[in-house]
Amino acid sequence: xxxxxxxxxxxxxxxKTYTANEKIYDLILNSFKRTFIYYNPNTSTLNTYGNWDEYxxxxxxxxSDLTRTLELICEExxxxxxxxxxxxxxHRDDEVYVAKLVDNKTFVEIQSVIHYDETGxxxxxxxxxxxxxxxxxxxxxxxxMAYYDSVTGLYNRNYFIQKLKDxxxxxxxxxxxVSVLMIDIDDFHKINDGMGIxxxxxxxxxxxxxxxxxxxxxxxxxxxxxxxxxxxxxxPAGQTRVxxxxxxxxxxxxxxxxxxxxxxxxxxxxxxVSEYPEGGTGALExxxxxxxxxxxxxEAGKDTIKFFDTTVLNEFKNSIDIENRLKIAVxxxxxxxxxxxxxxxxxxxxxxxxxxxRWKNPDGKVISPGLFIPLAEKTGSIIAIGDxxxxxxxxxxxxxxxxxxxxxxLSVNISSIQYKRPDFVTKVMSTVNKYGLDPSKLELExxxxxxxxDMKTVFEKMEELRDFGIRISIDDFxxxxxxxxxxxxxxxxxxxxxxxxxxxxxxxxxTKIIIETMIGMSKKLGFETVAEGVETKEQLDILENMGxxxxxxxxxxxxxxxxxxxxxxxxxx
Ligand code: C2E
Ligand code: CA
Ligand code: CA
Numbered sequence: 207x208x209x210x211x212x213x214x215x216x217x218x219x220x221x222k223t224y225t226a227n228e229k230i231y232d233l234i235l236n237s238f239k240r241t242f243i244y245y246n247p248n249t250s251t252l253n254t255y256g257n258w259d260e261y262x263x264x265x266x267x268x269x270s271d272l273t274r275t276l277e278l279i280c281e282e283x284x285x286x287x288x289x290x291x292x293x294x295x296x297h298r299d300d301e302v303y304v305a306k307l308v309d310n311k312t313f314v315e316i317q318s319v320i321h322y323d324e325t326g327x328x329x330x331x332x333x334x335x336x337x338x339x340x341x342x343x344x345x346x347x348x349x350x351m352a353y354y355d356s357v358t359g360l361y362n363r364n365y366f367i368q369k370l371k372d373x374x375x376x377x378x379x380x381x382x383x384v385s386v387l388m389i390d391i392d393d394f395h396k397i398n399d400g401m402g403i404x405x406x407x408x409x410x411x412x413x414x415x416x417x418x419x420x421x422x423x424x425x426x427x428x429x430x431x432x433x434x435x436x437x438x439x440x441x442p443a444g445q446t447r448v449x450x451x452x453x454x455x456x457x458x459x460x461x462x463x464x465x466x467x468x469x470x471x472x473x474x475x476x477x478x479v480s481e482y483p484e485g486g487t488g489a490l491e492x493x494x495x496x497x498x499x500x501x502x503x504x505e506a507g508k509d510t511i512k513f514f515d516t517t518v519l520n521e522f523k524n525s526i527d528i529e530n531r532l533k534i535a536v537x538x539x540x541x542x543x544x545x546x547x548x549x550x551x552x553x554x555x556x557x558x559x560x561x562x563x564r565w566k567n568p569d570g571k572v573i574s575p576g577l578f579i580p581l582a583e584k585t586g587s588i589i590a591i592g593d594x595x596x597x598x599x600x601x602x603x604x605x606x607x608x609x610x611x612x613x614x615x616l617s618v619n620i621s622s623i624q625y626k627r628p629d630f631v632t633k634v635m636s637t638v639n640k641y642g643l644d645p646s647k648l649e650l651e652x653x654x655x656x657x658x659x660d661m662k663t664v665f666e667k668m669e670e671l672r673d674f675g676i677r678i679s680i681d682d683f684x685x686x687x688x689x690x691x692x693x694x695x696x697x698x699x700x701x702x703x704x705x706x707x708x709x710x711x712x713x714x715x716x717t718k719i720i721i722e723t724m725i726g727m728s729k730k731l732g733f734e735t736v737a738e739g740v741e742t743k744e745q746l747d748i749l750e751n752m753g754x755x756x757x758x759x760x761x762x763x764x765x766x767x768x769x770x771x772x773x774x775x776x777x778x779x
Contacts, residue, residue, distance in 0.1 A: 231255075239256075239257055239260065239336065239337050240256045240257065240334055240335065240336045241254060241255065241256040241257050241258045241260070241261050241262075241334070241335050242254065242255040242256050242332060242333065242334045242335075243266060243272065243275075243331075243332070243333040243334075244330070244331075244332055245269055245272075245330070245331040245332075245333075246329070246330050246331075247269075247327075247328055247329075247331075248329060250269075252266065252267070252268070252269050254266050256334075260337075261275075261278065261314075261335050261337075262274075262275060262278065272291060272333075273288070273291075275335075276288060276291075277308075278307050278308060279305045279306070279307060279308065279314075280305070280306040280307060280308050280310060281308075282306075283303075283305035283306055284305075286303055286305065287303060287305050287316055290303050290316055290318045290333075291318060291333065293318050293320050294320055294322075294328050294331075297322075297326070298320070299319065299320045299321070299322070300317070300318070300319050300320070301317070301318050302315060302316070302317045302318075303315070303316050304316075304338060304342060311339065312337060312339050313337070313338050313339045313341075313342035313343075314335050314336065314337055314338065315335075315336045315337075315338045316333065316334070316335055316336075317333070317334045317336070318331070318332075318333050319331070319332045319333075320332075352365070353365040355414070355428070355429040357407065357410060357411050357414065357429065358410065358411055358413075358414025358415060358417070358418065358429045359414070359415070359418060360414050360417065360418060360427045360428050360429045360435070361426060361427065361428040362428060362429070363428060363430050363431065363436075365428070366426065366427075366428030366430070366436055366438070367489050367490070367493070369426050369438070370384070370386065370426070370438045370489040370492070370493075371489045373426070373438055373440045374482055374487070374488075374489060374492075376440070377440065377441070377482055377483075380441075382440070382441040383441060383442060383481055383482060383483075384438060384439065384440055384441070384442075384481070384482040384492075385438065385439040385442045385448050385479055385480070385481050385482075386436065386437070386438050386479065386480050386481070386482070386485075386492040386493060386495075386496045387436065387437040387438075387439070387448065387451070387452075387477055387478070387479050387496060388430070388434060388435075388436055388477065388478045388479075388493065388496040388497050388500040389417075389434070389435040389436070389437065389455065389475050389476075389477050389500070390433060390434045390435075390475060390476050390477075390500055390504065391409070391410075391413065391433040391473050391474075391475055392473055392474045392475060392476055392504070392508040392509060393473065393508070394406070394409075394432070394433040394473070397409055397471060397473065401465075401469070401471070405465055405467065405469075405471075408465050408466060409433075409463060409465070409471055409473070410429070410432075410433055412463045412465075413433075413435070413463070414429050414435065416458055417435055417437065417455075420437070420451060420454065420455075424439060424440040424441060424446055425437060425438070425439050425440070425446060425451075426438050436493065436496075437451065439451065448479055449511075452477055452511050455475060455477070459472075459473060459474055459475055474508055474509035475509070476500055476503035476504045476508050476509065476510055476511075476512075477500060477503060477510070477511040477512070478495075478496040478497060478498065478499035478500025478501070478502070478503055478511075478512050478513075478514065479496055479499065479511065479512070479513045479514060480492045480493075480494075480495035480496040480499065480513075480514035481513075481514070484515070484516070485514045485515070485519065486519075495514040495518070495519065496514060498514065498518065498522055499512040499513060499514045499518055500512065502518070525581070528573070528577070528578060528581060529581060529585065531567070532565075532578055532581055532582060532585070532587065533585075533587070535565055535567075536582070536587045536590050536591060539594055540565060540566055540567070540568070541563055541564065541565050541566070541591065541594065541595075542563075542564050542566060542767075543561050543562065543563060543564065543595065543598055543599055543602065543768065544561075544562045544563075544564055544765035544766060544767060545559035545560065545561055545562070545765060545766060545767075545768060545771045546559060546560045546562060546758060546763060546764065546765035546766070547559055547758070547762065547763040547771070547774065548560065548615075548617070548736065548756050548757070548758040549756065549757050549758070549762050549763070550755065550756060550757075551737075551746070551749060551750040551754055551755060551756060551757045552750065554762075555778075556612070556614055556774070556775075556778060557614060557615060557756050558614040558615030558616060558617060558647075558649070559603075559614065559615075559616060559617065559771060560617040560618075560619070560651070560758065560765075561595060561599035561616065561617065561618050561619070562575065562619070562765045563575050563579075563591070563595055563619075565578055579591075579621065582621075583621055583622075583623045586623070588621045588623050588624060589623070589624060589627065592620065592621055592624040593633070595618060595619070596618055596633075596634065596637050597637055597640075599616060599618050600616065600618075600637055600638065600640075600641045600643055600648070601641055602768050603616040603641075603643065603647075604641040604642065604643050606771070606772065606775060607643075607647075609772075609775075610772075610775045610776070610779050611779070612775050612778070612779050613647075614647070615647055615648070615649050615677070616643075616647060616648055616649065617649045617650075617651050617679060618648065618649070618650055618651065619651045619681065620650050620651060620652050622652070622653060622655050622656040622659075625652055625656050625664075625667070626656070626659065630667065631667055631670050631671055634648075634650070634671065634676065635674055638674075638676070644675070645674050645675030645676045646675045646676070646677065648676050648677065649676070649677035649678070649679050649699070649700065650671065650676060650677070650678055650679065651679045651680075651681040651702065652668075652678060652679070652680060652681060653680070653681045653682050654680060654681075654682065654683065654685065657692060661692065665695075665696075665697055668696075668697040668698065669697045672697055672699075677699040677700065678697065678698040678699055678700070679698065679699065679700035679701070679702055679736070680696070680698050680700070680701050680702060681702050682702065682704045683701045683702050683703055683704060683724070684703060684704050684706075684707055684720075684724060685704045685706065693727070693731060694731060696731075698733065699733065699734060700733060700734045700735070700736055700756075701724070701728045701733045701734070701735055701736070702735075702736040702737075702738055703721065703724060703725075703735065703736065703737045703738065703754070704738070704739075705738050705739025705759075707720065707721050707724075708721075708737050708738065708739045708740055708741075708745055708749070708759070709739065711745050711748050711749070712742070712744050712745060712748065718748070721748075721749075721752060722752045725749075725752050725753055725754050726753070729753060734755050734756065735753075735754045735755050735756065736754075736755065736756040736757075736758060737749045737754045737756070737757055737758065737759070738758045738759060739758075739759050739760075740757050740758065740759030740760075740761050740762065741759055741760050741761050742761055743761065745759075745761070746761055746762070
């Protein structure tokens with residue numbers, strides 16, 4: 207009897223701890239917003255625990271009803287969750303998947319754990335559901351920040367590059383094209399300066415939002431930087447063709463954008479396009495290519511589309527190549543001079559020579575100054591080159607003077623970069639003195655572009671040089687500075703009519719009138735007039751009749767070596 211009582215006591219005590227533990231389990235399960243399904247196929251036990259009712263509106267009584275829980279999962283995740291439920295099919299034992307529910311806003315982390323017995327058969331199965339919406343939203347937000355541009359909602363630069371790489375991988379397999387468009391708002395700084403940064407940002411945003419409307423699974427877009435956007439089109443065809451997309455963009459920018467302050471802004475865009483595989487195979491290479499032509503589009507007067515092709519590519523590679531080689535050439539001074547004679551149009555006597563630089567490349571090719579001078583101006587090596595030209599040409603010229611004593615003028619081209627240097631005037635004077643040259647025999651050819659800058663200092667320098675006796679000639683006259691206002695007070699001696707006028711002097715009547723007017727005006731203002739690029743007898747006659755003083759050009763003499771000028775001098779003295 208005592209025994210029995212003891213046993214009953216034991217049982218009830220056990221029972222108490224059981225219920226206490228169960229309570230704790232329940233408490234845990236309920237407060238963690240989880241629910242579990244427990245299934246044992248051997249005993250056919252099927253239980254649910256935790257907050258079942260918070261997730262499902264039916265009771266799980268049959269194992270086959272497990273699939274009913276799938277109704278809660280959004281369609282795109284459903285198949286994955288089904289596979290998770292039946293992990294045993296692939297003999298896996300523990301897997302987690304985060305699925306979105308049909309309400310499109312709740313995220314549930316589903317875990318499936320399976321125990322197997324010695325024979326490999328399922329002994330127990332446990333599936334848990336756990337609401338992770340908060341965590342998922344935070345994660346999405348973080349990944350949004352990592353992948354998206356917060357102003358426009360477009361991809362940010364890094365993510366765009368990553369996505370473009372995906373496109374390219376796919377295009378390689380599917381042997382198709384990917385177009386990359388770099389789009390830049392023209393004169394954006396004017397919008398920013400004119401309206402303030404806040405409204406500038408709004409423009410950036412509005413245009414970005416417009417671009418977003420163009421996106422789909424074949425078109426990705428990014429705000430790349432500031433007011434530069436990028437689009438990539440996979441397999442452009444039909445409505446996604448580059449020109450169709452550009453048309454849509456043009457159509458949009460033809461109408462103003464309305465800002466929150468009620469004002470309206472209009473702008474155009476410049477677009478550069480490169481294409482895989484023709485324009486490059488890597489994402490960065492393509493972006494670079496598109497950017498290069500986008501800048502070219504800007505140079506070409508904005509509001510334009512330019513395509514990157516092999517010529518641009520070669521040009522670009524060439525310019526990098528040339529830039530490197532030019533550095534070496536400047537180091538070794540791999541240059542020499544040609545001299546082109548200038549003649550009096552009436553007497554046909556030699557008036558002087560223009561020194562023209564030549565670059566002898568190690569491979570024997572001669573590179574045109576038209577190509578490398580702008581590059582030297584960009585890199586700054588024009589200063590060293592210009593010093594060399596001035597020194598060398600004056601040295602050669604003074605030797606001729608000593609040898610042949612022929613009275614003529616040396617014309618030397620001066621880059622605006624050189625001219626702007628504060629020590630320019632003293633440098634010229636000291637070179638003139640170094641060789642004992644009569645300053646009135648030296649003429650500096652300066653293009654009109656220098657006049658665009660601070661006119662006062664430009665004029666002061668000219669006056670200083672002229673006071674010293676040096677002549678000033680305005681090169682390429684008629685092509686640059688449009689105002690004729692400055693002409694009457696211009697401290698110069700010579701105007702050199704640009705070759706483009708001479709080219710059409712024969713056939714184009716209005717050009718003829720312009721030339722005649724320029725020569726007449728030049729004369730009245732006391733300048734000497736030089737026509738350059740005279741290639742035919744007809745041009746020579748026309749210019750002579752119009753009263754042009756000096757003729758320079760292939761017809762009377764091409765640029766030649768210093769020895770050939772010596773031969774010429776020998777013939778005429
Ligand atoms: P530029 O000063 O206008 O020089 C005249 C250019 O026209 C020269 O080209 C000359 O060879 C070319 N030319 C002369 N007559 C004719 C003609 O009848 N027909 C044709 N088609 N062309 C003719 P080049 O020597 O290639 O020089 C190109 C430009 O490079 C020069 O234009 C000048 O701006 C620049 N340059 C040349 N040498 C120097 C230099 O030592 N220093 C600087 N800063 N620039 C230079
Ligand atoms: Ca010249
Ligand atoms: Ca010229």
